[in-house]
Amino acid sequence: MSWIRITNTENIPLREGRSVRVGDRDIAIFNLGNRFLAVENRCPHNGGPLAEGIISGKTVVCPLHAWKVCLESGAVKKPQSDACVMTYPVETVGDIICIDIPANACAA
C-alpha cells in the first residue's frame, strides 16, 4: 500500500477521464466533479481504454462496445457479467491527485 502523487487536478477536465502510466500499470482517472475515481484502464470485455469513455453518473461507458463499468466498485454493470476491473483509492491533497497502489501487482 503506497500513495503516489499523480498529477494536478486541473489536468483532468470535469466529467472526463485521462489515463496515467504508473510503472507498468495503465490507470484511468475520472473527474466526477465532487471527487476523483481511478480504475484499471482496461475494459474486461476486450481491453478497451476506459479513460476515453463517456461518464454516466458514477459509471463509465467503454468507447469500444459500450460495456458499462462502475467506477466505485469496478464491477461490470452492463451486460450482466461477473467481470470487474481493479479500482484504486484516490485522495486529493491540495491540487494534487494521489492514488494508492498496492505493493504487489496482483489484481483483486
Next chain:
Amino acid sequence: MERLVVVGNGMAGVACVEQILKHAPKFEITIFGDETHVNYNRILLSSVLAGEKEMDDITLNGLEWYRNNGILLRLGVRISAVDAIAKTVTGEDGSVTGYDKLLLATGSSAFIPPIPGVDKKGVFAFRNLDDTRNILDRAQEGTKAVVIGGGLLGLEAARGLQVRGCDVTVVHLMDSLMERQLDPAGGEYLRKQIEQLGVRVALGKSTSALLGNGHVEGVVFKDGESLPADMVVLAAGIRPNVELGRKAGLAINRGIVVNDFMETSDPDVFAVGECVEHNGIVYGLVAPLFEQGKVLAATITGNRGPLYLGSKQAAKLKIMGVDVFSAGDPNAAEGAEIVKYEDPTLGIYKKLLVRGNKLAAVILVGDVNDSHRYMEWLRADTDISPMRRSLLFPEPSSDDGRDVAQIPEGDTVCGCMGVTKGAIVHAIQSRGLNTLAQLKECTKASTGCGSCTTLCQHLLKAVAPDFEEDGRKVLCACVPFPQESLREIVRSQRLKSVQDILNIYGNGVGCEICKPALSYMVDVVWCGDHEEDRSARFINDRVHANIQKDGTFSVVPRIRGGVTSPAELRKIADVADKYKVPLVKITGSQRIDLLGVRKSDLPKIWADLGMPSGQAYTKGVRMVKTCVGTEFCRFGTQDAIGAGVELERRLENLFTPHKVKMATVGCPRNCAEATVKDIGLVGQEGSWQVVVGGAAGKSVRKADLLITVESTEQALEAAELFFQYYREHGNYLERTYDFVERIGMEKIRKETVYALDPAKKGLLDRLRKSKAISYDAWQEGASPVNPTQFVQIEAMHSPPGYFPPEQFQGAPV
C-alpha cells in the same frame, strides 16, 4: 325507429351519439354541423397552431365512422330555426327536417368584445379549424401579434404564434394571468415562465379600440397607451350558443337549463355540451361534457336512471415547458387551510386548499407530476388525513415512474375521455393491446389533451406482455422526451449546454446515448453558437479521429471530390514513414486512411500533413465522391468533379444526425454510385437530378428523386436545402434513408425545394450561419479545447516514490 336529429357536430354531441350507439338501436340519426370538417379534437387546435400536430392528425371520427353507424351527416349546414310544435328544424339551405327527438349540441362561440374595430381584417377568433387556418396564413416570421385575453386559450394561442416566429404580446384585462384558475402568486410564476418563452405580457390593460384602415394596425388601451399590431387574436372568453334553444321555447339562463337526467324543459328536446347549464354551471372543458353525454344517452334511449351531479373541473395549460395545473376553485379560500410550497429559482409553486381534511382546490405551476393524485382526491372526496405528512411531495415510490400498481381500479386515468384504470387494464388484457396507438383506438384514453399519455404508457408496460413503444419514442430514460420535443425545448427555453438540459429536463446525469445526441442538438439548434462540452462527446469527437479496436486511432485527411496531387500524396507518404503508420489504405470513399496511430501523435501528424480533417470519425459530412465527368470522360455531360468539390467545400466541417456521404456523377452511368448516397447529383444532358436518401450499407436503398434542375447552382442549392432540413428534423443516429421514409418525400419536397421563399431562405441562412462558425477540427491539434486532450499523463514521480498522503500535506510539489 325514431328520428333523432343532432345539431352540432362537435366534441360533446358526437361523443354523446357514441354513447347512444352503445344502447340498443332505437334511432335513425341525422347530424347537422355548420363546420365543413368531420368531428375533430378542438382541444388540439392549440397544438396545430404550434405546429406540433397537422390538421389531419386531429380528426376524431372519420367519414367511415358515420357511414358504418348509419348516421346521415350534413356538413356545412347551419340550423337556423326549430319548431317545437311541428317538431322540425330548418337549415339555412332551406331544408326542413322532422324529428322525434332533438339533441342540441351547439357548443359555444368566441366572445367578440364590443370594441370599435373588431371587424377589421387581421382580427381573428380562435375557436375552430377555419380560425386556426386563417391565423396560420397570417402569422409569419416577424409578424407583430397581439393576443387579447390571458386565460388558457389566449396563452396557448400566444405560444403557437411565438413558435411561428411572431413577435407576440398578450394583453390581459386583469392584474394576473389565468386569474380564474390561479391565485395572484401562481399567476406571477406563470407570467415569468411565459415571458421566458419570449412572449411579452401586459397586465391590467383594457382595450379601447383596434386601429387601422381596413386592416388592423394597432391596439389602443383605456390608459392611452397603444401597441402596433399586424394581427390580433381575440381570446376573451366564450358564449354558449343558446339561440336554437330559445327558439324551441326551452328554459334558458346563461345556457340551456338541464336537470340531473340531462332533460330540458321540453321532453323531446335534449341538450349537451358547452351550450348547457347544469345546476348554475356552464362547463367549458371536455371531461364534464362527456360525463353529461353518458347520462343523456341513458335518458334518451329510455334507460332513464343515471344522474349527472356536476363535475370537478381541472385545467391544464398545454404549453411545452410551461406546466400549469389547477383544479377546484383556488380563489374560494374562505375557511380553508393553505398548504404551500414555492421555489423561485426553479419556478415551482404548489398550493393546496384543504377544508375539513378534504382537498378543496389545487394550483401547480412548474411541476405538475402529482396532478393525477390531487385530481383523484378531489373527485373521490378523499379524507387526506393519512397523507398529511406528504401532501406536497408523495412518498418516493420504488418505481421510477408512477407506481401504477398503487392506482385503484376505479380511478380515472384519462380525465378528458373519462377512462378508468380498470377499463384500460381490461382492454389491454381482453383485446391483447400492445401499443399506445391500439389503446387510443380501442379505449379513447389519451386522445384528449394528452396529459395522461405517460400514465397510459406505464400501464401498458406493466400489463401488456409485448409492450412496444410507439413511433414517438423518447430519446432515452435520462431525458424522457421524444427528440422533436427536445429540439423544441432547447429552442424555446434557450438551453445552450448539454448539462443544462440534463439538469432541468432529465436526471442530471445522462449517458452515452443521450449525451452525444444532446450535443448534436444544441449545436444544430443554435447554429454552432452553443456551449460545447467535450465530456458529452464520444471519444472520436474529442480527438477528431476514429478509435480502433486496440485503442489506437485512424487519420483520414480531406481530399475533396477524391481529387489529389502528387505533392499531397508525397506528404501523406512522408507522414506514414515518419510515424511508422502500420497500415495505409485507400478507403471506399476515394480517400486515404492512416490506421494505427497513437493518440499523442495525432496533433503532430495533422501539422505535418497540413490538410484538413476528413471527418471520417464523426456524425457529420464525410465526403463527396465524384466521377471524372466532363473533365476527361467521353460520356460526361456535366462537370461532376467541379460540382462535387464545390458541394464538399460548402458543407464540410458541419455535423449531421448521422454520417452524410455524397456523390456527384457526370452521366446516368453513375460511376461514383450517386444513387446509393445520402445526397447524390446525377448529371444528364442539360440538367441535374438531385437524389436523396440512398444507402449502400447494412441495407441497400436506391435514393429518391428530390428535384431535377437545369443549372449546377440550382442543384447545389437543392442539396443544401435538403441537407439543412435533415439537420434540423432528423433524429440523432437516423440516417437519411430512414429519415426520408419517416417524413415522406412529398412533405420533404414541400418543405425544401418547393417551399415558399422565406422558408427556403430560413434554411439557407441557418446553414450559412452554422457554416460561418464551423472550422476544421484538426486546428485543435495546435490549441486543444482541453490542454491534456492529446497528452499521455505521467505520474509525478517516476520511478514511483511512495508517500502516505499525510506526509506531504503542504509539501512543495
